[in-house]
Amino acid sequence: xxxxxxxxxxxxxxxxxxxxxxxxxxxxxxxxxxxxxxxxxxxxxxxxxxxxxxxxxxxxxxxxxxxxxxxxxxxxxxxxxxxxxxxxxxxxxxxxxxxxxxxxxxxxxxxxxxxxxxxxxxxxxxxxxxxxxxxxxxxxxxxxxxxxxxxxxxxxxxxxxxxxxxxxxxxxxxxxxxxxxxxxxxxxxxxxxxxxxxxxxxxxxxxxxxx
Amino acid sequence: xxxxxxxxxxxxxxxxxxxxxxxxxxxxxxxxxxxxxxxxxxxxxxxxxxxxxxxxxxxxxxxxxxxxxxxxxxxxxxxxxxxxxxxxxxxxxxxxxxxxxxxxxxxxxxxxxxxxxxxxxxxxxxxxxxxxxxxxxxxxxxxxxxxxxxxxxxxxxxxxxxxxxxxxxxxxxxxxxxxxxxxxxxxxxxxxxxxxxxxxxxxxxxxxxxx
Numbered sequence: 001x002x003x004x005x006x007x008x009x010x011x012x013x014x015x016x017x018x019x020x021x022x023x024x025x026x027x028x029x030x031x032x033x034x035x036x037x038x039x040x041x042x043x044x045x046x047x048x049x050x051x052x053x054x055x056x057x058x059x060x061x062x063x064x065x066x067x068x069x070x071x072x073x074x075x076x077x078x079x080x081x082x083x084x085x086x087x088x089x090x091x092x093x094x095x096x097x098x099x100x101x102x103x104x105x106x107x108x109x110x111x112x113x114x115x116x117x118x119x120x121x122x123x124x125x126x127x128x129x130x131x132x133x134x135x136x137x138x139x140x141x142x143x144x145x146x147x148x149x150x151x152x153x154x155x156x157x158x159x160x161x162x163x164x165x166x167x168x169x170x171x172x173x174x175x176x177x178x179x180x181x182x183x184x185x186x187x188x189x190x191x192x193x194x195x196x197x198x199x200x201x202x203x204x205x206x207x208x209x210x211x
Numbered sequence: 212x213x214x215x216x217x218x219x220x221x222x223x224x225x226x227x228x229x230x231x232x233x234x235x236x237x238x239x240x241x242x243x244x245x246x247x248x249x250x251x252x253x254x255x256x257x258x259x260x261x262x263x264x265x266x267x268x269x270x271x272x273x274x275x276x277x278x279x280x281x282x283x284x285x286x287x288x289x290x291x292x293x294x295x296x297x298x299x300x301x302x303x304x305x306x307x308x309x310x311x312x313x314x315x316x317x318x319x320x321x322x323x324x325x326x327x328x329x330x331x332x333x334x335x336x337x338x339x340x341x342x343x344x345x346x347x348x349x350x351x352x353x354x355x356x357x358x359x360x361x362x363x364x365x366x367x368x369x370x371x372x373x374x375x376x377x378x379x380x381x382x383x384x385x386x387x388x389x390x391x392x393x394x395x396x397x398x399x400x401x402x403x404x405x406x407x408x409x410x411x412x413x414x415x416x417x418x419x420x421x422x
Contacts, residue, residue, distance in 0.1 A: 021329070021330075022236070022330060023234070023236055023326050023327075025233070025234055025236040025237035026236035103329040104329065105329060106325055106329075110325060110383060111325045111326070113383055113386060113387045114317055114321060114322045114325045114326065114383060114386065115234050115322070115325065115326050116234075117386055117387050118232070118314040118315065118316060118317075118386060118389070119232075119233060124387065124389075127387060128387055128388065131384070131387060158396055161384065161393075161396070162377070162380075162381075162396055162400050164380070165377055165380025165381045165383065165384060165396075166373070166376060166377055166380055167380070168379070168380040168383050169373075169375070169376025169377055169378070169379040169380035169383075170373075170376045172321060172324055172325060172376065172379050172380075173342070173372065173376060175324060175325065175328055175329060176324045176328050176335065176338060176339055176342060177339065178329070178335075182372075185369055185372070185373055185376075189373050189404060192403045192404050192406065193400060193403050193404070195403065
């Protein structure tokens with residue numbers, strides 16, 4: 001094994017890959033250590049349990065994803081275009097994952113929500129916090145769009161949650177069919193859910209043509 | 212153990228309950244047999260493997276759910292009202308599950324898609340068939356609504372998939388928050404996704420107020 005500081009990172013990285021590929025329940029600590037190339041004692045030096053490791057994996061993944069979301073959603077582009085870029089970035093991420101491991105692995109947070117949120121309160125709470133943060137970030141952009149007269153939806157919070165729900169639902173289909181093209185529908189559906197129009201754009205961007 | 216014919220049903224019933232509560236990977240054959248009250252030899256008399264059991268659980272659950280969907284979606288009510296009834300029935304089912312086991316367990320097919328579809332081809336194919344059937348059933352209703360001038364969406368297949376994706380996404384939130392009220396948004400969102408209006412109904416049913 002390398003330096004202690006490497007070992008923790010290696011465990012986290014191996015665990016994230018394995019959880020994305022096979023879920024949480026299917027994994028054992030021994031397998032994670034083997035993939036990370038560290039002895040089992042090293043695992044328990046850093047983490048009290050597999051659940052504590054999962055929370056660390058979730059936190060690390062969200063720190064990275066949040067930074068990407070902020071870069072896109074806080075840019076100077078028009079608000080609806082930022083949402084479009086978020087969907088395009090999601091599709092690009094899923095495609096990159098598919099190319100590296102052969103299958104679309106989906107959203108780590110969505111996967112763990114359906115697998116684990118009714119079983120451990122610690123995971124449930126952390127996943128709730130992350131989805132609330134995502135909904136809040138999307139809601140800010142919807143509010144901006146509404147102020148510019150580009151969205152007509154009344155309840156921006158519910159609308160933001162519906163956009164994130166549509167994202168999770170289409171990522172589920174992308175995983176089921178191992179095909180990221182299912183994410184193409186996100187932009188048109190988002191416009192429909194927001195009662196949105198994009199000024200100056202061609203008719204195909206108006207709702208709800210799916211063309 | 213009871214008669215052989217009981218044993219198979221008991222195994223299927225116990226497996227469905229356990230898979231809904233804890234997923235597929237977390238379960239072992241021994242635990243399923245214990246919950247069913249049958250000896251392990253009895254399991255292998257009926258099923259070659261845990262995967263074969265999971266396929267049987269999926270088939271049995273879909274036979275039941277499909278019958279409920281058909282009863283609602285093929286009724287004589289106006290097409291959009293049938294979709295509304297489908298969402299209400301979904302919420303009632305999730306609420307009943309929550310009352311009997313303490314937590315919203317979500318959609319068995321969505322759960323297994325995110326947990327297992329990238330790991331076993333047999334499960335992936337079966338789940339694809341079920342979601343394709345669901346999308347087809349919803350698409351027929353959307354087509355009827357369009358013929359009546361109550362929906363304006365151009366691509367009825369893509370629209371049906373988006374409605375099912377929204378359903379899966381909101382069920383994910385219902386499970387995450389252990390709260391079936393998240394499913395209340397489905398009707399308004401469905402109208403928005405279909406570019407729909409409901410003739411003769413109050414303004415709150417038009418899109419997309421979320422009120």
